[in-house]
Amino acid sequence: MSTKRVITYAEAINEALREEMKADPNVILLGEDIGAYGGVFKVTKGLLDEFGSDRVIDTPISETGFTGAGIGAAMTGMKPVVEIMWVDFTLVAMDQILNQAAKMTYMSGGQTKVPLVIRTQGGGGRGNAAQHSQSLETMFAHVPGLKVVVPSTPYDAKGLLKSSIREECPVIFIEHKMLYNQKGEVPSEEYFIPLGQADIKREGKDVTIVSLSRMVHFCLDAARELQNEGIEAEVIDLRTLVPLDLELVKKSVQKTHRLVIVHEATRSYGWGAEVAARIQEEAFDELDAPVLRVGAEDVPIPYNLNLEKEMLPQVRDIVDAARNALYLSV
């Protein structure tokens, strides 16, 4: 990075939108309260004033309607960025996302491209309870035809969103509600981060920890604790689930021979299972210990903040898992 400049994750996303809207008049925004109000998380602040109501469109509360409209607009020459306010609400629009957007190009034999980005946010941590705290990225990753981006820092969020908007296929871009105010360095020069490149957020040689979104920060905290015990953890941020950069994970495992996967999604049938399955499939002989997973407990998310905290992965759980992977008693 050539310029030291510190902005928040929300600001970084806002910048990405602004830059892409400037660069391409076909980029339009659709969503609830994104116009004059600037979005409930302030991500679209100022964009209505700058680009007008033809390009920043406040919609009725009808996620199926406006996601579908986003798909239709994308098929005919626009590049819509649709905001679904919480990832939990994608469930009211799931047919449009999984049966329409994801399959349109294939079903048409490649005639139709759907350059659509669905921005949404997920995750727990503030007592929003069962219907406003989920981490649903695995569902989108399981259905072929979508790319799935889940950024952890302002830098990544900006660079990945700009790339997402330039993709020719539908992209699900899942932000994390607890990261919006998090700050980080973002250069003022334009840059892009291609989808499908994981990032080593910390180097280490003893154990590999793979994660994404908010959990990356928990993993980094865990790595610092582990360092105090003389354990050097390598922290890899997948950044995108589709495409999945398994190569980087494999390379790291070839060095550390131990792997811990951490996600905020429900543990069972979550994406961590896929990474574990792939690594043991493709690097079986490299593993000195089973691949371990840290995920949310298999229950809906409780409102009570203590309960919520306990059921979501915490730094302590990651440290314990890493120690387990090293066969150290916990």
Place this chain on the structure above:
Amino acid sequence: MSTKRVITYAEAINEALREEMKADPNVILLGEDIGAYGGVFKVTKGLLDEFGSDRVIDTPISETGFTGAGIGAAMTGMKPVVEIMWVDFTLVAMDQILNQAAKMTYMSGGQTKVPLVIRTQGGGGRGNAAQHSQSLETMFAHVPGLKVVVPSTPYDAKGLLKSSIREECPVIFIEHKMLYNQKGEVPSEEYFIPLGQADIKREGKDVTIVSLSRMVHFCLDAARELQNEGIEAEVIDLRTLVPLDLELVKKSVQKTHRLVIVHEATRSYGWGAEVAARIQEEAFDELDAPVLRVGAEDVPIPYNLNLEKEMLPQVRDIVDAARNALYLSV
């Protein structure tokens, strides 16, 4: 089984519905074309005549509406069995299934039970293309609060459906379109199969093959081919994904030391990953080879029958995987 009686999978399901409706006046059916017409797959044949239109309710094409109504009815004393004609259409009702049915008991602190069964059918094999051939069981398994049943034979279908209707929680019961006409022995005596018990469909000592639904039959065919080569495969039918009977799989792996998982769902981020991850986590030292997975290619399902066949798992793929797991050249 005390009585030799052979009926189809569709008939077995029909019997389960009839018996449970007789046993409990609170059992009602909701769905499209299930009444006079008897359902597009003939599963509800004769039930309208027997139980009347108060209990067999033809609905408008509105899966969100009638699934939601099923939930409300379940919460207030009925035991609705809702038919969503194709599993692909659950996507238009996903909020009701995953945000409402699955979470209601938890959110209410246990005050409300939702004894609802959602019957649906999935899978490919007859050229129904991308929006009518999916295997979406993993999505339901990933969200806590639902039980997920995916039967492979008339016997299992009947016994599992009867148990599902007697559960106090929402159950997703996914039939397979290619199995409806498949015949099997079903006793005339009443019986139940509890959820959460996998079933060894064939014993063997050399390699464990885990599957469910239609793929179980493919696995059995593969086992027969393997037998010709002197390989004895053990075929386990999970029958339910939630609860997951991992113990039986582990026990088998302790014997065979090799595991192949087979599903018709898209390979990536499918349920096979969970089973693989769990087994390597919990039985790492038992494994003499990586756990291998056979699943559909990571693409939408093409219409052309040759292409569809090639992209879905076939007996040959299972045989190859088993040989691979035994380090035999394919």
Place this chain on the structure above:
Amino acid sequence: MGQLLQFFELGEQTWHGDQRKAEEAWRTMNLIRAFEEKCIELYKQGLMGGSLHSYIGQEAVATGVCMNLNTDDYITISYRGRGQAIAKGADPYKLFAEMLGRKDGYCKGKGGPMHIACRELGILGANGIVGAGIPIAVGAALTAKNKKTGQIALTFFGDGATNQGAFHEALNLAAVLKLPVVFVCENNLYAEMTPIKHSTLNEDLAERGAAYRIPSIVVDGNDVRAVHEATKTAVDRARSGEGPTLIEAKTYRLVGHMFGDPETYRTKEEVAEWRQKEPIKRFRQVCLDEKLLDEDRLDEIQNQIYKEIDTVAKRAMEADQPGMEEIFTDVY
């Protein structure tokens, strides 16, 4: 379709001399207001998680509607649902405890502000998903019809919810099956920060009920008597097997969509104007004008409620947290 749409007008004799009703309404509206004000205090103190969606200004709707309901009638509500829960008879202590995530809460602290439920009172549950409670209420009505219990189901939702597919599907289903359900749309003019007039062309949302051939009534939602009477027709229709009714209660929320909302989307003048028409102030005047309750009685009840709410909230603040084992209960 014309006859299906009705604009409710208050008869001159409504509640004439009915002190019992007046006292009940006054009590409930004040209880809701006091509860909601206290919640804001608690929220400001950082004692709650999530977001807080206040019902202040809409008290006449919950009150007028629920005065028609029996304890065993079913309701579904939304994240903005404590008002209706109180009107349905919920215990403020258990409500506060739930707001604070405590063990004594209706949902043991696991549901929270957006998911209030109370089985014994027929409160099937509040919903965080806009519109999602509507089909659920239709299902409860199906049970009532099927079991011939004489119960009815009633669902509260906002103006914005009428734009959701779930609304459409639920209303049509109820119409076709002729179910004993009442749809109460609380039109407070805004869906979050978006004026409803920007997201539909309908002047009256009741038109949307009529579109399914459901009799639909527009009523002044800040007049508790009008709400009560209009809903009575609907509840009677439902109970006597004549099918669903939609009520559009025109009202206004006097505070932000949620705590912290800067309310940049509306003018101070607009809010001030609605403050003049706010339901508690208005009903006080009605009580005085119609000699239903005198100044002293009104104040006495009000003061007593505020005191009670204070006490109850304090008690809830001291209630236990749920045990960690609760994470794993109530999943299936």
Place this chain on the structure above:
Amino acid sequence: MGQLLQFFELGEQTWHGDQRKAEEAWRTMNLIRAFEEKCIELYKQGLMGGSLHSYIGQEAVATGVCMNLNTDDYITISYRGRGQAIAKGADPYKLFAEMLGRKDGYCKGKGGPMHIACRELGILGANGIVGAGIPIAVGAALTAKNKKTGQIALTFFGDGATNQGAFHEALNLAAVLKLPVVFVCENNLYAEMTPIKHSTLNEDLAERGAAYRIPSIVVDGNDVRAVHEATKTAVDRARSGEGPTLIEAKTYRLVGHMFGDPETYRTKEEVAEWRQKEPIKRFRQVCLDEKLLDEDRLDEIQNQIYKEIDTVAKRAMEADQPGMEEIFTDVY
């Protein structure tokens, strides 16, 4: 809402002396019929996968509607969508090839009967999910409005689709954004095996358009001229920036919902009655009565079409299967 609902009546002068129009309509309707009949033949021979949903009986709708559209106007259609595709100008060879899953098909054999699409003709795609194509068309209209291209979007769907949430959300969105889109509801009286009158109380589904304050027109869907004229108004409105219109075309499918449907849900008499009113027979009479086309010309065109369809189908049957590598293309 009254003025929003209109029952279209054919003017006496409609198409008077316009042989060109008559020939176009006759040609298109017959092409659709011949194509659909041939598909049934092919399906019976086991040459297709999946299910076959025939358009026989509804030809006047696709034909009359699409006569108003330009090549670059957008349409979305359903699994019952070959009729509309043909009316929009699709090449029967490429259609047959797609039905048969061949490489030369519009979608290289990967889409099949339920997913016909043709980019150059603005056919955005057929949909297997009831109602799902409606919001997609609204999005295409958004593009047209945004880019000020003068294009419009039009979507075909069935009576049953009006019960889906997607219908509701899409219509409201189009109304609010005043988009250049035309909603064509082909009311063939049945949704699969369920009579539409069992699943909604509306006598005219056009009421449902009016509910969003969208001008809505009921038209005789078996009269190609009426459909053409009624749609013209709608297309003109859209093109001139006046916003959406809904057309309810009352029609009837003369065959089962899909091939193999035993049609137990309707009487032979009902079908026979509608056979009398079927669009091709009716239009032949109109042509003769109004001296638009004579017997010879009508027969000549018809025979030529049937011959052409025969040839084209044969050619499609000989077309190559797509290569296995096609499994992995066009995913992203």
